[in-house]
Amino acid sequence: MSTDKKEALPAITLAAIGVVYGDIGTSPLYTLRECLSGQFGFGVERDAILGFLSLIFWLLVIVVSVKYLSFVMRADNAGEGGILTLMSLAGRNTSAKMTSVLVIMGLIGGSFFYGEVVITPAISVMSAIEGLEIAAPSLDAYIVPLSIAVLTLLFVIQKHGTGLVGKLFAPIMLTWFLVLAMLGLRSITGNPEVLLALNPMWAAHFFIEYKAVSFVALGAVVLAITGVEALYADMGHFGKLPIRIAWFTVVLPSLVLNYFGQGALLLKSPEAIKNPFFLQAPDWALIPLLILATLATVIASQAVISGVFSLTRQAVRLGYLSPMRIIHTSEMESGQIYIPVINWLLYFAVVLVIVSFERSSNLAAAYGIAVTGTMVLTSILSCTVARKNWHWNKFLVLLIGLVFLCVDVPLFLANVQKIFSGGWLPLCLGLAMFTIMTTWKSERFRLLRRMHEHGNSLEALIASLEKSPPVRVQGTAVYMSRALNVIPFALLHNLKHNKVLHERVILLTLRTEDAPYVHNVKRVSIEPLSPTFWRVVASYGWRETPNVEEVFHRCGLEGLSCRMMETSFFMSHESLIIGKRPWYLRLRGKLFLLLQRNALRAPDQFEIPPNRVIELGTQVEI
Incomplete structure (x- = not known):
């Protein structure tokens, strides 16, 4: 039996690369560009480049590697993860009053996910297709129609199931991460000075030099970790070990190399800030890279859509959403489902977002509040599980919680200032879902009580x-x-x-x-x-x-x-x-x-x- 598991581990790890890391894996398309776009009052300066790179690297290490992969993923319910699972686990050994508070926190986290899921496909696909500006500037006007066309096709095929498409996910995403690494390595070898940013002192120097502006700039840095919740939510599909192996052997090295490669390019050619990701590539590779980036962003969008289907089913079964038609698209895998009403509501919301915001840069201004809000709630709920379910020492749990919140809370507060530039969108969507879930649960309880009187x-x-x-x-x-x-x-x-x-x-x-x-x-x-x-x-x-x-x-x-x-x-x-x-x-x-x-x-x-x-x-x- 153990031999079979060892033989299956590489295949499962490869599948995890294809599904779990789609969102966080496409972040290099827009993250560094948004950080250094000039919106924070400073340009493409050496200290700013090294400071941002240091912040991105240490966020990937602390938030993804330490918090989620090492700590949060320990909290599983028969192997399953996700914010609603964490809510359920946290409320098992607490008082009724405390359980009510934890349930509200879990529902807010789940609602934030619905807000985030509308932006993810839009920003990912648009940022890939914006590579047309580099390859053929005259096609700039077609970015919005092409983005809508690609996403329309993606939502249409949902009813046929993702099993067949899923088999293509892994090799495409593995190719994507290898290309990220090669592009980054190519730029770093031309300007190895950029590796200085591995020293956390550059992150500290960034805060000292740019003072209050540096805090606001954290709202852009968080774009590098926007797909982090997927690690925990998809745990039931692949298991902890394959997800961890995929991160440390392929995903983290590729992301770091690419971010630092973009930084090396900008140190040498500040004008490349227009689109540092695509300008890393040689001219002959632009069109193939554009196609690969579009495929990667479609896969990232698919992973998020599948995630919202799973979250919806869980909410329906737990009594927080009204019963709706859930179609199983695979006889072998229970996780492959299709929910028509959610699929089309999400599609129309995504199209509306693309038409309204028009550019991925505008969407980046709306992105982050929902993600960081969920991160704060995840820290609190997971520490509750550690104390109440695992019976860890309360001082150790308090220390862990403080460390995580010292990262999560500033990220959340930095994103709050985005409310008036688009951040209202995920908050409004999240508030709508929270209202629907709490209304269904409480009014259903009232109805049953009246019927049994x-x-x-x-x-x-x-x-x-x-x-x-x-x-x-x-x-x-x-x-x-x-x-x-x-x-x-x-x-x-x-x-x-x-x-x-x-x-x-x-x-x-x-x-x-x-x-x-x-x-x-x-x-x-x-x-x-x-x-x-x-x-x-x-x-x-x-x-x-x-x-x-x-x-x-x-x-x-x-x-x-x-x-x-x-x-x-x-x-x-x-x-x-x-x-x-x-x-x-x-x-x-x-x-x-x-x-x-x-x-x-x-x-x-x-x-x-x-x-x-x-x-x-x-x-x-x-």
Whole structure:
């Protein structure tokens, strides 16, 4: 078994290069150009070049290598990562009040990701296609249309799945990183003085020389680490070891060489600031480099799109977003999914961003707030996990937290000044997603509480029905029950209006566990409540999709035989009315009504044949 793992490790590591590092791997296209563009009051000066390079290098070391790869990635839930996973882990061993605070922090982090994901494809693809300015200046007017065309194609193919395209990701991205390294090495050999920036004293000197302006300039430096959250979010796909090996052997050396290569070029030719990435290359290589850069940015965009699909599925399964259609595009890999509504909302948002901002430089002014905000929250949540779950020494955890926050908080504050130059965009998108998630969760809880206010006892009802039963008819009736020991609304209405009961009644509860997967052995638990009533609880992880036919199959193995064509599923359909509320809660209620009307219906959500479903309507005031 270990031999197989050793043989598979190079392949998995190569795949990790293709998917995990797409975003951070395309940052050299625009990062140093934005740092030295003159917007901060200084030009392409020797001290500024060496200072920025030193800051970029040590950010890559401290934030990526130390914080994420060495510390945060230790916090996994059955191998899975991501901000919502971290939120779930952090809240396991804390008080109810503290858990509420941690949940809010996790949801804010998840919402920030939605804000960031709109900008990433736009800035990445535009910065690659802007290489046309160097190769053929007359084609400058076509940058926006070409960017939209490339991204349109990318979003259109999402419904076909990314499995086939994924096989091309790894070799293309490996080629990309090797080209980054070669371009950088070529420039460094012509001006090795740039290697002085490896000394952290140049970063300190940068702050001393440029004073307050240097703090504002951190908002551009953070562009070098914008893809850092993907390392943690994609941990479940590839595992920790391949992601770490890929970073230290390929990605980090290539990025450092390329950034320093651009710095060497600028030390020699300050006018190359127009586009230092493409001007590193010899003239004959411009067109091939432009094509390779476009492919690399498409891959970076694909990784982010896949990430937002995964985050959405997790939020739906945890009850923070309304049910929506989730299509599995691969029979082998559960992580390959397609969510139509998210795909097209994201596409229109990205196109709107490209048309509005027109240049990647303008987008860079909007980029960073969401990323650094998530970084701050990740530091707090991961330190909570270290203290509460791993039981690390509190002084050690405090020290680690302070070190990380001393990096994260200044980066976040430096990006706050971007609000009026475009930073409002990710914040508004994040605020919208946070409002939607908290509204769905709280209003859904309010609805369920109202529906269960009748106060009748399930045990007493079953005992009464067994003692003096109504008319019994052949077959099996399944009543979907959201909570144990609660009478399903549909059961009460069926008895009230139809005054009949099937000869066998199953109360089915589908439960989402705090884990990505549930072993098949623990999938179904069956409890007889009386001679004719059964309780079935089916447990699923948040990366799994519930399926009633699979539940029936498991029930058959446990001795409770169910045939789909002899079973009727009774479900309640709630017509909601908003009661008396303050105006702001009334607005939230209206948002919930909108989400409820557009939510995926239970038969579609759990793959129940439509001709086996009976819906009983009820009016509920919330």
